[in-house]
Amino acid sequence: MTARVYIPADSGALAVGADEVATALVAAARRRNVVLDLVRTGSRGLYWLEPMVEVETKAGRIAYGPVGADDVEGLLDAGLLQGGGHALRIGRPEEVPFLKRQTRLTFARCGITDPLSIADYRAHGGFVGLERALALAPAAIVEEVVQSGLRGRGGAGFPTGIKWRTVLQTDGAQKYIVCNADEGDSGTFADRMIMEGDPLVLIEGMAIAGIATGASKGYVYIRSEYPHAVAAMAAAVAAARREGYLGPAVAGSAHPFDIEIRVGAGAYVCGEETALLDSLEGKRGMVRAKPPLPAHRGLFGKPTVINNVISFASVPIILSSGAAFYRDFGMGRSRGTMPIQLAGNVKRGGLFEAAFGLTLGELVDDIAGGTASGRPVRAVQVGGPLGAYFPRALFDTPFDYEAFTARDGLIGHGGIVVFDDTVDMARQARFAMEFCAVESCGKCTPCRIGSTRGAEVIDRIRGGEEREANIALVEDLCNTMKLGSLCALGGFTPYPVMSALKHFPEDFGASPRLAAAE
Amino acid sequence: MPSPSWSKERAEAIIEAHRRREGAALPILHALQEAFGYVPEDTVPLIAEALNLTRAEVHGIVTFYHDFRHAPPGRHVLKLCRAEACQSMGGDALAEAAQARLQAGWGETTGDGSLTLEPVYCLGLCACAPAAMLDGKPVGRLDAKRLAALVDGARR
Ligand SMILES: Cc1cc2nc3c(=O)[nH]c(=O)nc-3n(C[C@H](O)[C@H](O)[C@H](O)COP(=O)(O)O)c2cc1C
Ligand code: SF4
Ligand code: FES
Numbered sequence: 001m002t003a004r005v006y007i008p009a010d011s012g013a014l015a016v017g018a019d020e021v022a023t024a025l026v027a028a029a030r031r032r033n034v035v036l037d038l039v040r041t042g043s044r045g046l047y048w049l050e051p052m053v054e055v056e057t058k059a060g061r062i063a064y065g066p067v068g069a070d071d072v073e074g075l076l077d078a079g080l081l082q083g084g085g086h087a088l089r090i091g092r093p094e095e096v097p098f099l100k101r102q103t104r105l106t107f108a109r110c111g112i113t114d115p116l117s118i119a120d121y122r123a124h125g126g127f128v129g130l131e132r133a134l135a136l137a138p139a140a141i142v143e144e145v146v147q148s149g150l151r152g153r154g155g156a157g158f159p160t161g162i163k164w165r166t167v168l169q170t171d172g173a174q175k176y177i178v179c180n181a182d183e184g185d186s187g188t189f190a191d192r193m194i195m196e197g198d199p200l201v202l203i204e205g206m207a208i209a210g211i212a213t214g215a216s217k218g219y220v221y222i223r224s225e226y227p228h229a230v231a232a233m234a235a236a237v238a239a240a241r242r243e244g245y246l247g248p249a250v251a252g253s254a255h256p257f258d259i260e261i262r263v264g265a266g267a268y269v270c271g272e273e274t275a276l277l278d279s280l281e282g283k284r285g286m287v288r289a290k291p292p293l294p295a296h297r298g299l300f301g302k303p304t305v306i307n308n309v310i311s312f313a314s315v316p317i318i319l320s321s322g323a324a325f326y327r328d329f330g331m332g333r334s335r336g337t338m339p340i341q342l343a344g345n346v347k348r349g350g351l352f353e354a355a356f357g358l359t360l361g362e363l364v365d366d367i368a369g370g371t372a373s374g375r376p377v378r379a380v381q382v383g384g385p386l387g388a389y390f391p392r393a394l395f396d397t398p399f400d401y402e403a404f405t406a407r408d409g410l411i412g413h414g415g416i417v418v419f420d421d422t423v424d425m426a427r428q429a430r431f432a433m434e435f436c437a438v439e440s441c442g443k444c445t446p447c448r449i450g451s452t453r454g455a456e457v458i459d460r461i462r463g464g465e466e467r468e469a470n471i472a473l474v475e476d477l478c479n480t481m482k483l484g485s486l487c488a489l490g491g492f493t494p495y496p497v498m499s500a501l502k503h504f505p506e507d508f509g510a511s512p513r514l515a516a517a518e
Numbered sequence: 519m520p521s522p523s524w525s526k527e528r529a530e531a532i533i534e535a536h537r538r539r540e541g542a543a544l545p546i547l548h549a550l551q552e553a554f555g556y557v558p559e560d561t562v563p564l565i566a567e568a569l570n571l572t573r574a575e576v577h578g579i580v581t582f583y584h585d586f587r588h589a590p591p592g593r594h595v596l597k598l599c600r601a602e603a604c605q606s607m608g609g610d611a612l613a614e615a616a617q618a619r620l621q622a623g624w625g626e627t628t629g630d631g632s633l634t635l636e637p638v639y640c641l642g643l644c645a646c647a648p649a650a651m652l653d654g655k656p657v658g659r660l661d662a663k664r665l666a667a668l669v670d671g672a673r674r
Contacts, residue, residue, distance in 0.1 A: 015643050015658030047645035186601035189642035224548075224585050225597075225641050227654050265544055265583035268639060282543030282569070284582040300540065342645065344606035349645030372607070381602055385639075417644065419606045431605070435639070 002035040003081040004056040008111065010043035010196050011228040012189065017068060018051040024069040025053070028076055042197015044111030045351030046098055049090065057083040063090040098348055098367060103329060105337050106314045107353045110197035116235050118243045121200045127245065129316030133208045134253045141212035142168055145315060147323035149335030153190075154180055154271075154308030155383070155412045155488075157334075157401045160315075163305060166295035167213040170303040175215035177206050177257075178280065178299055178306040181222040181229070182264055182271035185384025187415030190339040191309035193351055195222065195229035198313075199236035203259060205312030207250055208319060209305050210257040218259040219299070221276055224266055234261050268385075268439040272487050273306045275441060286441050287487045308413070310339060329355035334400040342368040344417035354399075361395030364418055375420035379428075379504065383412025385435050386492035388499035389428065408499060410492070425504035429474075430458040432496040436481075436489060446481045447490025453477060454497065467509050471501065524554040529561045537568045543579050547586055556587035591634040592627040594672045597651045600637045603644035608661075612648050613637075615662045620669065632673040 007013075007022045022038060029036045043050060052065035053075075062083035064075060071088060078086040093099060093111075104110075113120040121127070133141050146161030167175060179202065183191040194202055206218045222230050237259050240246045248256045262280060264270050270279045274288035277299050298304025314336065318326045327335045334356035340363060342349050347369035364370070364380055371377055379389045388409035390397065397403055404411045419428075436451035454477045461470045478494035485491040501508060532553060536545045546565055550557050557580055566576045580586050598613055620628050620635055627634045643649035646658025650665070652672060657664075 011641075011656045012643050012646050012658065015646050015649060015656035050646070183642060184640065186640040187603045187644045188640075189644060192642040225638060225651075228656070229642075262541075262544065263548055264585075265547070266585035266638075267583050279544065280541050282541035282579070284579055344603040344644060344647060346645075349647075351645075385602065415603075415644070417603045417606055423606065428602070428605075431602070439639075 001081075002037055003029075004037040004039065005081070006039045006041050006054040006056075006061070008043040008050065008052065008197075009040035009228075010050075010111075010193060011226070012047050012193075013043050013050040013052070014228070016050050016066065020069040021051045021053065021067050021072065024072040028072050032076065034081065039114050041112065042110045042115055043193060044093055044099060045107065045193060046093070046096060046348070047350040048348050049096075052090070052093075053080070054093065055081055055083055059083065060092055063093040063096075064088045065090055098350065098352070101367065102353050103337050103355055104353050105317045105326070105329075106201070106310060107194070107198070107339060107351065108317070109201065110193055113198065115197055115199055115232060116239050118200070118239055118245070121198075125320065126200055126316075127204060127251070129319030130204050130208055130245070130251060132319045133211055134251060134255070138168055138212050138214065141208065141319070144323045145212070145318060148318040148326040149323075149330070149333070150311065150314055150318060150326065151334070151401065152308055153310035153314070153338070153413065155185075155410070157411075160307060160311050163295055163307070164209060164213055166293065167215070167303045167305050170296055172214075172303040174217070174302050175213060176299040176302055176304040177209045177213070177215045177218035178277065178304055179206055179218065179220040179309055179312055180271065180273060180276055180306055181220050181226075181309050182276060183223060183226070183309070183413070184268040184271045185387075185413050185415050187343040187381065187417035188341050188384060188413045189343075190341055190351060190414065192226050192229050194309055194313050195226070196232045199233050200240065201313045201316055202233070202309055203236060203240050203246065205315040206259060207245065207257050208315050209307070209312060211250065211253075211255045213303075213305055215303075215305065216256045216258070218257065219262055219280055220259060221262050221264060221270075221280055223264045230261060230263055237261060268435075269441045269487075269489055272489065275487075276306070277304065284441075287443055289486060310413075331355075331357040331398065331400055332402055334402070338399065338411070338414050340399065341415045342418070343415060345371045345373055345420050346418045347372050356398070356400050358399050359395060360390060360397045360399065360416075361392075363399065363416060364395065368416075368418065371418060371420045373420045373422075375422065377418055378421040378423055379419045379425060379500075381417045381419070381428075381496065382415070383410040384415055385432060386410070386488055386495055387412050387415075388495040389425065389503060390499070391503040393503070409495065425500040425507040426458060426462050429497045429500040429508075430455055430462070432493055432500075433458060436493040440489060444485050444490055446484035447486075447493075450477050450481045450484075450490070451493060454481075454493075461508050464509060471508060474501065524558045524561070526560070526564070528553060529558070529564055533561075533564055533568045542569060543576070544583075547580060547583075551586060555590045559588070592631050594633045594653050595636060596633055596669060596672075597636045597638040597641070599639070599641050599643070599647070599649045601640040601644075603640070604648040607647040609648040612660060612662060612665060616665055616669070619666060628673070630673070633669060
C-alpha cells in the first residue's frame with residue numbers, strides 16, 4: 001500500500017524534532033513494507049502540537065501531535081496511516097478551535113502544500129492574483145492595493161498602495177522592489193513561516209509589485225538567524241524561474257522581473273528600511289535621514305518599494321479576490337487580516353491570522369489559553385522589543401493600530417509575548433535599554449549614550465539607590481530619547497521602559513500611587 | 519565546521535567570485551566566514567582593494583555586524599537566544615546554566631576548543647521557547663537537562 005503523510009520542515013517544527021519523527025517513520029514504514037509518500041510542508045502554526053503528523057484519508061487529512069520519534073511504532077500499530085485512534089490523534093486539523101477561529105487569507109496554504117511545488121501552489125489558488133495583475137494597467141493594480149486598505153505589516157503601518165503609487169509616479173530607468181525579511185522583533189515568526197511554508201506567495205506578491213511600479217529587480221533581505229528560510233526562498237526563486245514566473249518574461253508577459261536573496265549579518269537596526277538599504281549596498285547599516293524617501297531615492301539612489309514580507313504576501317489574495325473582499329475584514333482604519341503571533345509563556349503558542357479587532361484579553365486568555373507555566377498572566381509585550389508592556393487592566397484593548405497607539409503602545413509586526421507573575425519588570429525595562437545600546441547604529445547621541453545610561457540608572461534603582469531621583473532620571477532620559485532619535489530604535493525604546501514603570505511601579509520599589517499620579 | 523586556517527589564495531578566489539555583485543561586501547564577508555569560520559584581519563586589505571574602498575571603510579563594515587567573528591570559533595557553535603519570548607520561559611537561568619557548564623562567557627570558546635557560545639536575539643522559534651541553534655540546527659523547548667545533553671553530545 002501507499003500512504004501519503006505530511007510532516008512540517010518548518011524550523012519551529014524541526015526545533016522540536018520533526019526530522020527525527022520523519023526519519024523514524026520512514027524506517028518503520030520500510031520494515032512494514034509500506035510505501036510512504038512523505039511530503040514536507042510548512043507549519044500550520046499550532047506549535048504546541050508540533051511535531052504534527054498528518055495523514056491523507058478518505059475523510060480528509062487527520063492530524064496527530066505532538067509526535068515524538070519513539071511514538072512512531074505505537075502510532076503505526078494503532079493504524080496511523082488510516083487515521084486510526086490513538087492518544088495523540090487530534091482529528092481534522094481544521095476543526096482544532098485555534099485554527100477554526102482564524103481567517104486564513106495570507107496563510108491560506110501554509111502547512112498544507114509542498115512549499116516548493118509550483119503545481120501544488122497553482123492547485124491551491126496560486127498565481128491567480130498575478131494573472132489578474134497582468135491583465136490590468138499598472139495604475140489599476142496600484143489602485144486595487146490602495147482600495148484594499150492594506151497597511152505595512154512590518155511595524156509602521158503605512159498604506160502599502162500609497163507607497164507603490166509614489167514609486168509608479170517617479171521616473172527611473174531602474175527601480176527596485178525590496179522585501180524586508182529582517183524580522184528582528186522577539187515574539188515574531190510570521191515572515192519566517194511564510195518564507196519556509198509558502199515562499200511562492202511572497203515571490204508572487206513581489207512580482208505583482210514589480211509589474212505595478214515598473215521595477216525589474218527584487219531583493220529579499222533575510223536575517224542570518226533564519227538559515228532555513230534563506231534556503232527555502234532560494235529554492236523557490238529557482239523553481240519560479242524554471243517555470244517562467246521570474247525572468248525576462250514573467251508568466252509569458254512583456255514584464256521582466258527577477259529576485260535575488262541576500263542575507264543580513266545580525267544587526268537589529270538593519271530592519272529599519274533605510275539601514276537595510278545601506279546594508280544591501282554593502283555598507284554599515286546606518287539609518288538615513290528622510291527625505292529623500294526610498295520611493296524617490298532608495299536602493300543605489302533609485303526609486304524603491306520596500307515592504308515587509310507579510311505586506312507583499314497579502315497582495316496576491318487582494319488581486320485575486322478583489323480589494324473589497326480584503327477590506328471587508330477588520331475595524332476602523334485597520335483593514336484585512338493580521339497574522340498575530342502568540343509567543344513566550346503561553347499554553348498554545350503559534351500563528352493566529354484574524355481580522356483586526358479581537359481584544360488582547362481574548363487573544364491571550366481564550367486563544368493562547370493563558371500561560372504554559374499555569375501561573376497567572378502578569379504582563380504582555382506587544383510589538384517586539386520596542387513595544388509596550390500591557391498589564392491585565394488593559395486587556396480590553398482591541399488589536400488595531402490606532403487603539404494601541406491610544407494606549408501608548410504599538411502592534412508592530414503583531415508579536416505578543418506573555419509573561420507570568422514571576423517576571424521582574426524592572427529587569428525587563430533594563431533589558432530594553434541594554435538591547436537599544438547593543439543595537440544602536442550610533443548616529444544619534446540620545447539613542448547611543450542615553451540607552452547605556454538608562455541601563456545603569458535602572459541598575460541603581462534595582463539596587464535601591466535613591467529610587468525617586470533615579471526614576472525621575474529614567475523618565476527624563478526616555479523623553480530625550482523620544483525627542484532626539486532619528487528612528488524608532490532610540491525613539492520607541494521608551495515604550496517598554498515607561499510602560500513597565502507606569503503599570504508595574506512596585507517592581508521598581510516605587511510607591512504605586514506616586515508613579516500612577518505621574 | 520570550517521577549517522580555521524585561512525589561505526590568501528582561497529580568500530582571493532572567494533572575493534573574486536563575488537566582487538562584481540551589487541553591494542558585494544556582505545556576500546563576500548559571509549562567504550569568507552563560511553570558508554574560514556571567521557573573517558581574518560588580513561583579508562581586509564584584499565576586500566578593500568577589490569571593492570575600491572579604504573581599509574578603514576572595510577574594517578568599519580566588518581565590525582558593525584555582530585555576525586562576523588574576528589577569531590576562529592570552536593568546532594561547534596551554540597547560539598542561545600536571549601530575547602524576550604525566551605526570557606519569559608526561563609531563558610536567563612538557562613543562559614547562566616550554559617555558561618557554568620561550559621566555563622565560557624558570551625563569544626567565548628570552551629577550554630578544549632570544542633564549542634563557542636554566542637548570544638542571539640530571537641531565532642523566530644518564540645512559540646517553542648527557550649530556543650537555541652547548534653551548528654545551524656534549531657532546538658526548542660529547552661531546559662537545563664536538554665541543553666546539557668545537547669552540548670555534551672556535540673562536544674564528545
Ligand atoms: C529599529 C527598527 C527595526 C525594524 N525592523 C523591521 C523588520 O525587521 N522588518 C520589517 O518589515 N520592518 C522593520 N522595521 C520597519 C521598517 O523601517 C519599515 O517601516 C518597513 O520595512 C516598511 O514596510 P511595510 O510598510 O510593508 O511595513 C523596523 C524599523 C525600525 C526603526
Ligand atoms: S535612533 Fe539609534 S538606531 Fe536610530 S538612527 Fe538614531 S542612533 Fe541609529
Ligand atoms: S525570542 Fe527566543 S526565539 Fe524568539
